[in-house]
Amino acid sequence: MSPLRLNLPADTHRSMYIHTPLPSYWSNRSPLCTSPLNSWQKQRTQTHREGARVPKSPISAPIFSLLQHSSAQDLSLEMWYGRVALRRLQRIAVAPLSVGSSLTRAAQREMSSLPRVYITRQIPPEGLRILRESGQVQFDIWDSDDVPVPRKELLKKVKGVDGLVCVLTEKIDAELLDAAGPNLKVLSTMSVGFDHLSLEELKKRRIRVGYTPDVLTDAVAELTVALLLTTSRRLVEATHEAKTGGWGTWRTLWLCGYELANSTVGILGLGRIGVAIAERLKPFKVKKFIYTDVAPRPELARMIDAEYVSMDELARQSDFLAVCCALTPETKEICNKDLFSKMKNTSIFINTSRGGVVHQEDLYEALSSGQIAGAGLDVTVPEPLPTSHPLFTLKNCVILPHIASASYTTRNAMSALAANNLLLGLKGEPMIKELKL
Numbered sequence: 001m002s003p004l005r006l007n008l009p010a011d012t013h014r015s016m017y018i019h020t021p022l023p024s025y026w027s028n029r030s031p032l033c034t035s036p037l038n039s040w041q042k043q044r045t046q047t048h049r050e051g052a053r054v055p056k057s058p059i060s061a062p063i064f065s066l067l068q069h070s071s072a073q074d075l076s077l078e079m080w081y082g083r084v085a086l087r088r089l090q091r092i093a094v095a096p097l098s099v100g101s102s103l104t105r106a107a108q109r110e111m112s113s114l115p116r117v118y119i120t121r122q123i124p125p126e127g128l129r130i131l132r133e134s135g136q137v138q139f140d141i142w143d144s145d146d147v148p149v150p151r152k153e154l155l156k157k158v159k160g161v162d163g164l165v166c167v168l169t170e171k172i173d174a175e176l177l178d179a180a181g182p183n184l185k186v187l188s189t190m191s192v193g194f195d196h197l198s199l200e201e202l203k204k205r206r207i208r209v210g211y212t213p214d215v216l217t218d219a220v221a222e223l224t225v226a227l228l229l230t231t232s233r234r235l236v237e238a239t240h241e242a243k244t245g246g247w248g249t250w251r252t253l254w255l256c257g258y259e260l261a262n263s264t265v266g267i268l269g270l271g272r273i274g275v276a277i278a279e280r281l282k283p284f285k286v287k288k289f290i291y292t293d294v295a296p297r298p299e300l301a302r303m304i305d306a307e308y309v310s311m312d313e314l315a316r317q318s319d320f321l322a323v324c325c326a327l328t329p330e331t332k333e334i335c336n337k338d339l340f341s342k343m344k345n346t347s348i349f350i351n352t353s354r355g356g357v358v359h360q361e362d363l364y365e366a367l368s369s370g371q372i373a374g375a376g377l378d379v380t381v382p383e384p385l386p387t388s389h390p391l392f393t394l395k396n397c398v399i400l401p402h403i404a405s406a407s408y409t410t411r412n413a414m415s416a417l418a419a420n421n422l423l424l425g426l427k428g429e430p431m432i433k434e435l436k437l
Protein backbone atom coordinates (compact mmCIF):
# COMPACT_ATOMS: atom_id res chain seq x y z
CA MET A 1 0.00 0.00 0.00
CA SER A 2 1.45 3.37 -0.89
CA PRO A 3 1.74 5.63 2.13
CA LEU A 4 -0.92 8.28 2.32
CA ARG A 5 0.30 11.82 2.77
CA LEU A 6 -1.20 13.51 5.78
CA ASN A 7 -1.83 17.21 6.26
CA LEU A 8 -1.50 17.32 9.99
CA PRO A 9 -3.08 19.87 12.27
CA ALA A 10 -0.47 22.00 14.04
CA ASP A 11 -0.49 20.09 17.33
CA THR A 12 -0.53 16.60 15.91
CA HIS A 13 3.15 16.08 16.63
CA ARG A 14 2.39 15.50 20.30
CA SER A 15 0.80 12.21 19.49
CA MET A 16 2.91 11.39 16.51
CA TYR A 17 4.43 8.21 17.77
CA ILE A 18 1.49 7.29 19.85
CA HIS A 19 -0.49 4.56 18.23
CA THR A 20 -4.00 5.71 17.68
CA PRO A 21 -5.94 2.62 16.72
CA LEU A 22 -9.53 2.90 15.68
CA PRO A 23 -10.89 -0.04 17.66
CA SER A 24 -12.32 -2.64 15.35
CA TYR A 25 -15.31 -3.20 17.61
CA TRP A 26 -16.63 0.21 16.67
CA SER A 27 -16.66 -0.92 13.08
CA ASN A 28 -19.14 -3.08 11.32
CA ARG A 29 -18.59 -6.73 12.20
CA SER A 30 -21.80 -8.12 10.76
CA PRO A 31 -24.80 -6.67 9.01
CA LEU A 32 -26.74 -7.19 12.24
CA CYS A 33 -24.32 -5.30 14.42
CA THR A 34 -25.28 -1.70 15.07
CA SER A 35 -22.42 0.05 16.76
CA PRO A 36 -22.47 3.76 17.49
CA LEU A 37 -20.01 4.16 14.67
CA ASN A 38 -22.26 2.38 12.19
CA SER A 39 -25.27 4.45 13.03
CA TRP A 40 -23.18 7.59 13.02
CA GLN A 41 -21.84 6.64 9.61
CA LYS A 42 -25.36 6.05 8.32
CA GLN A 43 -26.58 9.35 9.70
CA ARG A 44 -23.57 11.12 8.32
CA THR A 45 -24.18 9.69 4.88
CA GLN A 46 -27.83 10.66 5.00
CA THR A 47 -27.35 14.11 6.41
CA HIS A 48 -24.56 14.82 3.98
CA ARG A 49 -26.88 14.02 1.11
CA GLU A 50 -29.63 16.14 2.60
CA GLY A 51 -27.27 18.98 3.40
CA ALA A 52 -28.21 18.82 7.07
CA ARG A 53 -25.92 19.20 10.07
CA VAL A 54 -23.56 16.28 10.60
CA PRO A 55 -23.93 14.76 14.05
CA LYS A 56 -20.97 14.48 16.39
CA SER A 57 -18.78 11.49 15.67
CA PRO A 58 -18.51 8.72 18.25
CA ILE A 59 -14.87 8.48 17.23
CA SER A 60 -12.76 10.48 19.62
CA ALA A 61 -12.05 13.95 18.33
CA PRO A 62 -8.32 13.57 17.71
CA ILE A 63 -8.79 10.41 15.70
CA PHE A 64 -11.51 12.12 13.76
CA SER A 65 -9.40 15.20 13.17
CA LEU A 66 -6.58 12.95 12.06
CA LEU A 67 -8.95 11.28 9.66
CA GLN A 68 -10.35 14.59 8.45
CA HIS A 69 -6.90 15.89 7.74
CA SER A 70 -5.77 12.79 5.99
CA SER A 71 -5.79 12.32 2.29
CA ALA A 72 -8.95 10.37 2.86
CA GLN A 73 -10.39 13.57 1.46
CA ASP A 74 -9.13 12.19 -1.83
CA LEU A 75 -11.02 8.97 -1.44
CA SER A 76 -14.36 8.71 -3.08
CA LEU A 77 -17.28 9.52 -0.81
CA GLU A 78 -18.55 6.00 -1.05
CA MET A 79 -15.23 4.58 0.09
CA TRP A 80 -14.91 7.16 2.81
CA TYR A 81 -18.10 5.96 4.38
CA GLY A 82 -17.53 2.33 3.64
CA ARG A 83 -15.92 -0.44 5.53
CA VAL A 84 -12.87 -0.47 3.27
CA ALA A 85 -12.17 3.17 3.97
CA LEU A 86 -12.56 2.56 7.65
CA ARG A 87 -10.03 -0.26 7.56
CA ARG A 88 -7.66 1.85 5.49
CA LEU A 89 -7.94 4.73 7.89
CA GLN A 90 -7.43 2.37 10.78
CA ARG A 91 -4.13 1.37 9.25
CA ILE A 92 -3.17 5.01 8.79
CA ALA A 93 -4.09 5.74 12.38
CA VAL A 94 -1.79 3.08 13.79
CA ALA A 95 1.09 3.75 11.44
CA PRO A 96 3.96 6.03 12.44
CA LEU A 97 3.20 9.25 10.63
CA SER A 98 5.47 10.64 7.98
CA VAL A 99 5.80 14.43 8.41
CA GLY A 100 8.41 17.11 7.80
CA SER A 101 11.85 15.95 8.92
CA SER A 102 12.74 18.76 11.38
CA LEU A 103 9.40 18.44 13.13
CA THR A 104 9.83 14.71 13.22
CA ARG A 105 13.21 14.93 14.92
CA ALA A 106 12.03 17.56 17.41
CA ALA A 107 8.90 15.62 18.14
CA GLN A 108 10.87 12.44 18.34
CA ARG A 109 13.11 13.94 21.00
CA GLU A 110 10.11 15.21 22.91
CA MET A 111 8.26 11.95 22.65
CA SER A 112 11.16 9.75 23.64
CA SER A 113 11.47 11.56 26.96
CA LEU A 114 7.85 10.87 27.92
CA PRO A 115 6.97 8.00 30.27
CA ARG A 116 6.41 4.75 28.38
CA VAL A 117 3.16 2.90 28.78
CA TYR A 118 2.00 -0.46 27.52
CA ILE A 119 -1.71 -1.22 27.05
CA THR A 120 -2.48 -4.92 26.99
CA ARG A 121 -5.70 -4.75 24.92
CA GLN A 122 -7.64 -2.45 22.65
CA ILE A 123 -9.55 -0.29 25.08
CA PRO A 124 -12.61 1.80 24.16
CA PRO A 125 -11.88 5.15 22.48
CA GLU A 126 -12.39 7.47 25.42
CA GLY A 127 -9.41 6.10 27.34
CA LEU A 128 -7.18 6.27 24.29
CA ARG A 129 -8.28 9.83 23.64
CA ILE A 130 -7.41 10.86 27.18
CA LEU A 131 -3.98 9.27 26.98
CA ARG A 132 -3.26 10.75 23.58
CA GLU A 133 -4.48 14.24 24.36
CA SER A 134 -2.61 14.36 27.65
CA GLY A 135 0.67 14.64 25.79
CA GLN A 136 2.03 13.05 28.96
CA VAL A 137 2.87 9.57 27.79
CA GLN A 138 3.95 7.57 24.80
CA PHE A 139 2.14 4.30 24.52
CA ASP A 140 2.22 1.04 22.73
CA ILE A 141 -0.84 -1.19 22.57
CA TRP A 142 -1.76 -4.81 21.89
CA ASP A 143 -3.96 -3.89 18.98
CA SER A 144 -6.59 -6.57 19.26
CA ASP A 145 -9.99 -6.80 20.88
CA ASP A 146 -10.66 -10.50 20.57
CA VAL A 147 -7.26 -12.07 21.20
CA PRO A 148 -5.42 -11.44 24.47
CA VAL A 149 -1.79 -10.54 24.22
CA PRO A 150 0.27 -13.77 24.33
CA ARG A 151 2.19 -14.04 27.56
CA LYS A 152 5.55 -14.16 25.77
CA GLU A 153 4.76 -10.98 23.88
CA LEU A 154 3.53 -9.30 27.04
CA LEU A 155 6.71 -10.16 28.93
CA LYS A 156 8.71 -8.65 26.09
CA LYS A 157 6.58 -5.53 25.71
CA VAL A 158 6.52 -4.52 29.37
CA LYS A 159 10.30 -4.34 29.60
CA GLY A 160 11.24 -0.89 30.88
CA VAL A 161 7.74 0.61 30.89
CA ASP A 162 6.75 3.25 33.43
CA GLY A 163 3.06 2.42 33.35
CA LEU A 164 0.85 -0.47 32.42
CA VAL A 165 -2.84 -0.53 31.52
CA CYS A 166 -4.29 -4.01 31.70
CA VAL A 167 -7.60 -5.84 31.58
CA LEU A 168 -8.74 -8.78 33.69
CA THR A 169 -7.30 -11.46 31.41
CA GLU A 170 -3.70 -10.53 32.19
CA LYS A 171 -2.09 -12.12 35.20
CA ILE A 172 0.06 -9.47 36.83
CA ASP A 173 2.42 -11.50 38.96
CA ALA A 174 6.06 -11.59 40.06
CA GLU A 175 7.22 -12.91 36.69
CA LEU A 176 5.58 -10.05 34.81
CA LEU A 177 6.71 -7.40 37.28
CA ASP A 178 10.26 -8.73 37.08
CA ALA A 179 10.07 -8.58 33.30
CA ALA A 180 8.87 -4.97 33.49
CA GLY A 181 11.70 -3.95 35.76
CA PRO A 182 12.16 -1.08 38.20
CA ASN A 183 10.74 1.69 36.00
CA LEU A 184 7.20 0.41 36.47
CA LYS A 185 5.48 2.79 38.88
CA VAL A 186 1.81 2.53 38.01
CA LEU A 187 -0.55 -0.26 37.07
CA SER A 188 -4.04 0.66 35.95
CA THR A 189 -6.53 -2.15 35.46
CA MET A 190 -9.69 -1.56 33.46
CA SER A 191 -11.75 -3.61 35.89
CA VAL A 192 -13.32 -3.44 39.30
CA GLY A 193 -12.08 -6.95 40.10
CA PHE A 194 -8.41 -7.36 40.97
CA ASP A 195 -8.03 -11.08 41.50
CA HIS A 196 -5.75 -11.12 38.43
CA LEU A 197 -3.26 -8.92 40.28
CA SER A 198 -0.72 -10.16 42.76
CA LEU A 199 -1.21 -7.37 45.29
CA GLU A 200 1.61 -8.56 47.49
CA GLU A 201 4.12 -8.39 44.66
CA LEU A 202 2.85 -4.96 43.62
CA LYS A 203 3.09 -3.68 47.18
CA LYS A 204 6.59 -5.08 47.59
CA ARG A 205 7.67 -3.09 44.53
CA ARG A 206 5.75 0.04 45.59
CA ILE A 207 3.75 -0.01 42.38
CA ARG A 208 0.54 2.00 42.67
CA VAL A 209 -2.63 0.36 41.42
CA GLY A 210 -5.67 2.00 39.87
CA TYR A 211 -8.95 0.18 39.19
CA THR A 212 -12.46 1.04 37.95
CA PRO A 213 -15.20 0.61 40.56
CA ASP A 214 -18.50 2.56 40.55
CA VAL A 215 -18.64 3.34 36.84
CA LEU A 216 -19.80 -0.20 36.10
CA THR A 217 -22.23 -0.61 38.99
CA ASP A 218 -25.38 0.22 37.00
CA ALA A 219 -24.48 -1.99 34.06
CA VAL A 220 -23.61 -4.95 36.28
CA ALA A 221 -26.75 -4.54 38.39
CA GLU A 222 -28.92 -4.35 35.26
CA LEU A 223 -27.37 -7.47 33.81
CA THR A 224 -27.73 -9.32 37.11
CA VAL A 225 -31.45 -8.58 37.16
CA ALA A 226 -31.74 -9.66 33.53
CA LEU A 227 -29.90 -12.90 34.26
CA LEU A 228 -31.97 -13.55 37.36
CA LEU A 229 -35.25 -13.16 35.48
CA THR A 230 -33.94 -15.13 32.50
CA THR A 231 -33.05 -18.00 34.81
CA SER A 232 -36.06 -17.93 37.12
CA ARG A 233 -38.60 -17.53 34.32
CA ARG A 234 -36.75 -20.01 32.07
CA LEU A 235 -36.48 -17.67 29.12
CA VAL A 236 -33.72 -19.53 27.30
CA GLU A 237 -35.67 -22.80 27.45
CA ALA A 238 -38.81 -20.97 26.38
CA THR A 239 -37.33 -19.33 23.28
CA HIS A 240 -35.71 -22.64 22.36
CA GLU A 241 -39.09 -24.44 22.60
CA ALA A 242 -40.80 -21.72 20.58
CA LYS A 243 -38.18 -21.90 17.84
CA THR A 244 -37.88 -25.66 17.61
CA GLY A 245 -41.49 -26.82 17.53
CA GLY A 246 -41.89 -27.59 21.22
CA TRP A 247 -44.66 -25.00 21.49
CA GLY A 248 -47.88 -26.99 21.38
CA THR A 249 -51.10 -25.99 23.01
CA TRP A 250 -51.15 -23.64 26.01
CA ARG A 251 -50.46 -25.81 29.05
CA THR A 252 -51.12 -25.16 32.71
CA LEU A 253 -47.71 -25.99 34.18
CA TRP A 254 -45.44 -25.90 31.15
CA LEU A 255 -42.29 -23.80 31.59
CA CYS A 256 -43.36 -22.51 34.97
CA GLY A 257 -40.71 -20.73 36.97
CA TYR A 258 -40.35 -18.71 40.13
CA GLU A 259 -41.41 -15.13 40.73
CA LEU A 260 -39.79 -12.35 42.68
CA ALA A 261 -43.00 -11.10 44.29
CA ASN A 262 -43.05 -12.07 47.99
CA SER A 263 -39.63 -13.66 47.75
CA THR A 264 -36.53 -13.38 49.92
CA VAL A 265 -33.45 -12.23 48.05
CA GLY A 266 -30.06 -13.02 49.57
CA ILE A 267 -26.88 -11.15 48.71
CA LEU A 268 -23.53 -12.77 49.33
CA GLY A 269 -21.10 -9.88 49.75
CA LEU A 270 -22.87 -6.56 50.18
CA GLY A 271 -21.14 -3.73 48.33
CA ARG A 272 -22.10 -1.09 45.78
CA ILE A 273 -23.23 -3.71 43.27
CA GLY A 274 -25.30 -5.68 45.78
CA VAL A 275 -27.10 -2.50 46.80
CA ALA A 276 -27.73 -1.55 43.16
CA ILE A 277 -29.17 -5.00 42.45
CA ALA A 278 -31.49 -4.80 45.46
CA GLU A 279 -32.64 -1.31 44.46
CA ARG A 280 -33.63 -2.65 41.06
CA LEU A 281 -35.33 -5.74 42.48
CA LYS A 282 -37.39 -3.89 45.08
CA PRO A 283 -40.08 -2.74 42.61
CA PHE A 284 -40.68 -6.42 41.82
CA LYS A 285 -42.24 -6.61 45.32
CA VAL A 286 -39.47 -8.59 46.99
CA LYS A 287 -40.57 -9.31 50.57
CA LYS A 288 -37.18 -9.27 52.24
CA PHE A 289 -33.52 -8.64 51.51
CA ILE A 290 -30.88 -10.47 53.54
CA TYR A 291 -27.13 -10.47 53.18
CA THR A 292 -23.97 -11.87 54.59
CA ASP A 293 -20.43 -10.56 54.56
CA VAL A 294 -17.34 -10.76 56.75
CA ALA A 295 -19.09 -8.26 59.04
CA PRO A 296 -22.36 -6.33 59.01
CA ARG A 297 -22.37 -3.29 56.71
CA PRO A 298 -25.08 -1.17 58.31
CA GLU A 299 -24.71 1.91 56.12
CA LEU A 300 -25.18 -0.03 52.91
CA ALA A 301 -27.79 -2.34 54.44
CA ARG A 302 -29.91 0.63 55.51
CA MET A 303 -30.16 1.78 51.90
CA ILE A 304 -32.02 -1.37 50.96
CA ASP A 305 -33.46 -2.33 54.32
CA ALA A 306 -31.47 -5.56 54.35
CA GLU A 307 -30.92 -7.82 57.32
CA TYR A 308 -27.51 -9.27 58.18
CA VAL A 309 -27.59 -13.06 58.53
CA SER A 310 -25.11 -15.92 58.77
CA MET A 311 -24.02 -17.80 55.66
CA ASP A 312 -26.20 -20.75 56.75
CA GLU A 313 -29.25 -18.52 57.13
CA LEU A 314 -28.54 -16.92 53.77
CA ALA A 315 -28.61 -20.36 52.17
CA ARG A 316 -31.73 -21.47 54.04
CA GLN A 317 -33.85 -18.36 53.55
CA SER A 318 -32.95 -17.13 50.06
CA ASP A 319 -35.34 -17.77 47.20
CA PHE A 320 -32.82 -15.97 45.03
CA LEU A 321 -29.18 -15.88 46.03
CA ALA A 322 -26.98 -13.35 44.24
CA VAL A 323 -23.22 -13.60 44.61
CA CYS A 324 -21.61 -10.16 44.66
CA CYS A 325 -18.38 -10.72 46.59
CA ALA A 326 -14.85 -10.29 45.31
CA LEU A 327 -12.74 -13.37 44.67
CA THR A 328 -10.12 -13.61 47.41
CA PRO A 329 -8.39 -16.58 49.07
CA GLU A 330 -11.21 -16.43 51.67
CA THR A 331 -14.05 -16.53 49.14
CA LYS A 332 -12.55 -19.09 46.76
CA GLU A 333 -15.18 -21.82 46.14
CA ILE A 334 -17.22 -20.51 49.06
CA CYS A 335 -20.32 -21.58 47.12
CA ASN A 336 -19.95 -25.32 47.43
CA LYS A 337 -22.02 -28.35 48.33
CA ASP A 338 -22.22 -27.20 51.92
CA LEU A 339 -24.05 -24.06 50.78
CA PHE A 340 -26.11 -25.71 48.02
CA SER A 341 -27.27 -28.49 50.35
CA LYS A 342 -28.83 -25.90 52.66
CA MET A 343 -30.66 -24.06 49.89
CA LYS A 344 -34.31 -24.66 49.01
CA ASN A 345 -34.95 -26.82 45.98
CA THR A 346 -36.94 -23.91 44.58
CA SER A 347 -34.02 -21.46 44.86
CA ILE A 348 -32.22 -19.69 42.07
CA PHE A 349 -28.47 -19.08 42.32
CA ILE A 350 -26.96 -16.12 40.42
CA ASN A 351 -23.28 -15.28 40.03
CA THR A 352 -22.02 -12.13 38.32
CA SER A 353 -18.85 -11.70 40.40
CA ARG A 354 -16.12 -14.25 39.66
CA GLY A 355 -16.33 -17.90 38.68
CA GLY A 356 -13.75 -18.80 41.30
CA VAL A 357 -16.17 -18.24 44.19
CA VAL A 358 -18.13 -21.28 43.02
CA HIS A 359 -17.15 -24.93 43.25
CA GLN A 360 -18.44 -25.79 39.78
CA GLU A 361 -18.63 -29.56 40.21
CA ASP A 362 -20.73 -29.05 43.35
CA LEU A 363 -22.94 -26.61 41.46
CA TYR A 364 -23.39 -29.14 38.66
CA GLU A 365 -24.44 -31.75 41.23
CA ALA A 366 -26.86 -29.36 42.93
CA LEU A 367 -28.47 -28.42 39.60
CA SER A 368 -28.63 -31.88 38.09
CA SER A 369 -29.98 -33.50 41.25
CA GLY A 370 -32.64 -30.85 41.75
CA GLN A 371 -31.07 -29.66 44.99
CA ILE A 372 -31.58 -26.12 43.68
CA ALA A 373 -33.90 -24.98 40.90
CA GLY A 374 -31.57 -23.06 38.64
CA ALA A 375 -28.40 -21.06 38.21
CA GLY A 376 -27.48 -18.04 36.14
CA LEU A 377 -23.76 -17.51 35.66
CA ASP A 378 -22.02 -14.62 33.97
CA VAL A 379 -18.65 -15.86 35.17
CA THR A 380 -17.06 -19.29 35.18
CA VAL A 381 -13.76 -21.13 35.57
CA PRO A 382 -12.18 -21.15 33.11
CA GLU A 383 -13.25 -18.35 30.80
CA PRO A 384 -14.27 -19.09 28.17
CA LEU A 385 -15.96 -22.18 29.55
CA PRO A 386 -15.35 -25.00 27.05
CA THR A 387 -18.51 -25.78 25.10
CA SER A 388 -18.14 -29.41 26.20
CA HIS A 389 -18.48 -28.46 29.88
CA PRO A 390 -21.23 -30.42 31.68
CA LEU A 391 -22.89 -27.20 32.90
CA PHE A 392 -23.83 -26.47 29.28
CA THR A 393 -25.88 -29.67 29.18
CA LEU A 394 -28.25 -28.46 31.89
CA LYS A 395 -31.50 -26.76 30.97
CA ASN A 396 -31.65 -25.08 34.36
CA CYS A 397 -28.30 -23.37 33.97
CA VAL A 398 -28.01 -20.12 32.00
CA ILE A 399 -24.44 -19.20 31.12
CA LEU A 400 -23.34 -15.82 29.78
CA PRO A 401 -19.84 -14.98 28.54
CA HIS A 402 -18.83 -12.46 31.25
CA ILE A 403 -20.78 -9.49 29.89
CA ALA A 404 -22.10 -7.86 33.05
CA SER A 405 -20.36 -4.53 32.44
CA ALA A 406 -20.68 -4.70 28.67
CA SER A 407 -22.55 -1.54 27.74
CA TYR A 408 -20.96 1.05 25.46
CA THR A 409 -21.33 3.76 28.10
CA THR A 410 -19.84 1.70 30.88
CA ARG A 411 -16.93 0.26 28.96
CA ASN A 412 -16.04 3.75 27.73
CA ALA A 413 -16.26 5.07 31.29
CA MET A 414 -14.05 2.22 32.52
CA SER A 415 -11.55 2.99 29.82
CA ALA A 416 -11.54 6.71 30.69
CA LEU A 417 -11.15 6.00 34.40
CA ALA A 418 -8.30 3.57 33.75
CA ALA A 419 -6.55 6.21 31.61
CA ASN A 420 -7.04 8.97 34.18
CA ASN A 421 -5.86 6.73 37.02
CA LEU A 422 -2.73 5.96 35.06
CA LEU A 423 -1.94 9.60 34.23
CA LEU A 424 -2.51 10.75 37.81
CA GLY A 425 -0.40 7.90 39.15
CA LEU A 426 2.45 8.74 36.80
CA LYS A 427 2.30 12.37 37.94
CA GLY A 428 2.56 11.20 41.54
CA GLU A 429 -0.91 12.49 42.34
CA PRO A 430 -3.78 10.60 44.03
CA MET A 431 -5.67 8.49 41.53
CA ILE A 432 -9.44 8.80 41.14
CA LYS A 433 -9.81 5.17 42.20
CA GLU A 434 -6.75 3.63 43.75
CA LEU A 435 -6.37 0.35 45.58
CA LYS A 436 -4.94 0.69 49.06
CA LEU A 437 -2.18 -1.89 49.16
Ligand SMILES: O=C(O)C(=O)CO
Pocket: 168, 190, 191, 192, 193, 194, 216, 403, 404, 405, 406
Ligand atom coordinates in the same frame (compact mmCIF):
# COMPACT_ATOMS: atom_id res chain seq x y z
O1 LIG B 1 -14.48 -5.12 35.96
C1 LIG B 1 -14.53 -6.31 36.24
O2 LIG B 1 -13.94 -6.79 37.22
C2 LIG B 1 -15.27 -7.21 35.39
O3 LIG B 1 -15.50 -8.32 35.72
C3 LIG B 1 -15.73 -6.68 34.09
O4 LIG B 1 -17.07 -6.49 34.15
